[in-house]
Amino acid sequence: xxxxxxxxxxxxxxxxxxxxxxxxxxxxxxxxxxxxxxxxxxxxxxxxxxxxxxxxxxxxxxxxxxxxxxxxxxxxxxxxxxxxxxxxxxxxxxxxxxxxxxxxxxxxxxxx
Amino acid sequence: xxxxxxxxxxxxxxxxxxxxxxxxxxxxxxxxxxxxxxxxxxxxxxxxxxxxxxxxxxxxxxxxxxxxxxxxxxxxxxxxxxxxxxxxxxxxxxxxxxxxxxxxxxxxx
Numbered sequence: 001x002x003x004x005x006x007x008x009x010x011x012x013x014x015x016x017x018x019x020x021x022x023x024x025x026x027x028x029x030x031x032x033x034x035x036x037x038x039x040x041x042x043x044x045x046x047x048x049x050x051x052x053x054x055x056x057x058x059x060x061x062x063x064x065x066x067x068x069x070x071x072x073x074x075x076x077x078x079x080x081x082x083x084x085x086x087x088x089x090x091x092x093x094x095x096x097x098x099x100x101x102x103x104x105x106x107x108x109x110x111x112x
Numbered sequence: 113x114x115x116x117x118x119x120x121x122x123x124x125x126x127x128x129x130x131x132x133x134x135x136x137x138x139x140x141x142x143x144x145x146x147x148x149x150x151x152x153x154x155x156x157x158x159x160x161x162x163x164x165x166x167x168x169x170x171x172x173x174x175x176x177x178x179x180x181x182x183x184x185x186x187x188x189x190x191x192x193x194x195x196x197x198x199x200x201x202x203x204x205x206x207x208x209x210x211x212x213x214x215x216x217x218x219x220x221x
Contacts, residue, residue, distance in 0.1 A: 033207070035209075042213050042214070043200075043211035044211075045208040045209065045210070055207050088153045090153075090155065092209075097207045098202060098207075099143075100145065100157065101145065102157060103147070103155040105153065106153045106154060
């Protein structure tokens with residue numbers, strides 16, 4: 001069966017712009033979560049959605065937002081990009097909130 | 113919040129050697145997973161192991177939840193085992209995985 005799909009795979013943006021990343025979970029999975037990976041901070045939790053509701057948010061500024069659609073697909077948006085937002089953004093899906101999580105290939109965002 | 117520590121941070125092995133990676137966590141957890149991050153950044157699932165012992169080929173894992181640690185064993189290592197291994201825990205009552213800082217493994221031919 002198809003895994004978690006993230007698009008785009010690579011992205012280059014300019015400071016001040018905004019960006020939207022997409023995540024399609026494994027069919028039937030209702031929980032989608034997002035993580036940011038940087039060399040300095042490691043893997044950090046951004047937010048988690050279940051049945052279109054955000055249930056947890058990590059310690060990130062309000063410029064980071066997300067949503068989940070009725071088909072469980074999720075998007076995350078970063079506005080007013082900063083150089084420090086350059087990172088690998090990973091999306092994970094799971095059947096329920098406490099079952100095994102599967103990750104997509106990630107979107108590598110570079111802010112210049 | 114919960115702390116997740118992995119050791120060792122770096123490990124260099126000769127092909128064929130065995131190794132043990134450790135993950136300690138500071139509070140009770142509902143779930144624990146081990147991942148291998150490939151060179152392109154994707155996290156590959158190795159084990160979903162909130163407790164007990166599992167084996168998959170040359171890899172096995174044990175989690176002792178009551179003592180708050182998990183071990184990942186790699187036997188007869190191969191160069192393709194190189195990469196970063198992460199432990200991630202799901203603290204009780206939350207919906208977010210907390211990742212350790214990883215163990216960077218290099219297997220030499």
